[in-house]
Amino acid sequence: MRKHTGEKRFECVVCEKMFTRNSSLKMHMRLHSGEKPFKCEVCEKMFAQNSHLKEHMKIHTGEKPFKCELCDKMFTQNGNLKKHMIIHTGVKLFKCEVCEKMFTWKSNLKTHMRKHTGQKPFKCVLCEKIFTQNISLKMHMRLHSGEKPFKCEICEKTFTHNGYLKGHMKIHTGEQPFKCAICEKMFTQNGHLKEHMRLHTGEKPFKCEVCEKVFTQNGNLKEHMRIHTGEKPFKCEICEKMFTLNGNLKLHMMKHTGEKQFKYEVCEKMFTHNSHFKLHMIIHTDKNHSIVKYVRKGLQT
Numbered sequence: 001m002r003k004h005t006g007e008k009r010f011e012c013v014v015c016e017k018m019f020t021r022n023s024s025l026k027m028h029m030r031l032h033s034g035e036k037p038f039k040c041e042v043c044e045k046m047f048a049q050n051s052h053l054k055e056h057m058k059i060h061t062g063e064k065p066f067k068c069e070l071c072d073k074m075f076t077q078n079g080n081l082k083k084h085m086i087i088h089t090g091v092k093l094f095k096c097e098v099c100e101k102m103f104t105w106k107s108n109l110k111t112h113m114r115k116h117t118g119q120k121p122f123k124c125v126l127c128e129k130i131f132t133q134n135i136s137l138k139m140h141m142r143l144h145s146g147e148k149p150f151k152c153e154i155c156e157k158t159f160t161h162n163g164y165l166k167g168h169m170k171i172h173t174g175e176q177p178f179k180c181a182i183c184e185k186m187f188t189q190n191g192h193l194k195e196h197m198r199l200h201t202g203e204k205p206f207k208c209e210v211c212e213k214v215f216t217q218n219g220n221l222k223e224h225m226r227i228h229t230g231e232k233p234f235k236c237e238i239c240e241k242m243f244t245l246n247g248n249l250k251l252h253m254m255k256h257t258g259e260k261q262f263k264y265e266v267c268e269k270m271f272t273h274n275s276h277f278k279l280h281m282i283i284h285t286d287k288n289h290s291i292v293k294y295v296r297k298g299l300q301t
Helices: 022-033 050-061 078-089 106-117 134-145 162-173 190-201 218-229 246-257 274-288
Strands: 262-264 294-296
Touching: 262 274
Parallel strands: none
Antiparallel strands: 262 294
16 A cells, blocks of 8 residues: 555665665665675676666677667667667757757766866776776776777677777778768778878877977877887897887888888889888989889788
């Protein structure tokens, strides 16, 4: 009868929350005690309630009984389906008071607010790098553990993040959905298009704090910083010489292998380095007063 009357006789002695049934109070008490009596036999994860264990098991079985009638996407939990349905309605009830950006879920707004506050509550215990989101920390931890759970079924290459796998798959499919509006060059990923656009705009957003040199890509800045730090992470396995760039190591290896990548078409002389080839070109240009060409065999990167 308590369900109908709404009477709540059972009170939590910790937080004073009230319950209609003693069994509900007992389950609630596990939040305070930390007790998790229900164990997954597959991954040994523990749960406070048996219902939570049952929902968790769908991850291992792959069962997704809840289907979106609009886009056919499947979900393990009904609650996740309900959240997903909001995407189709387009309703965004949560507004950032700083930049007025709208969000579908309150949790997304909370995460967004950290951009304005600078708050990064998630810290790596190994290198102390901090993050605004827990998911970003989890992905970062794979750099330390070497875990790459996402595998390409075609070439078996593995990735730390599903997004990287999706981008990689476009190499196999040949899909290039991102097009430069200026030169019409096509790209597999939007990030690559954004980097390419800086060639047209001249934008160089990455600045060296030591010498103030600017770069179009963060990767180029990182490579440049080795000049200041003296870091040389690339080592020749034959003579143990160290290099700041992998490309310089590859060029150096040609000294050991005798490989010559640059060929001059006029006299067919071969060169290890492009700079040596260009010096040789001057000799022929001075003699013949003609424009010369060279062929570079595909240097594998």
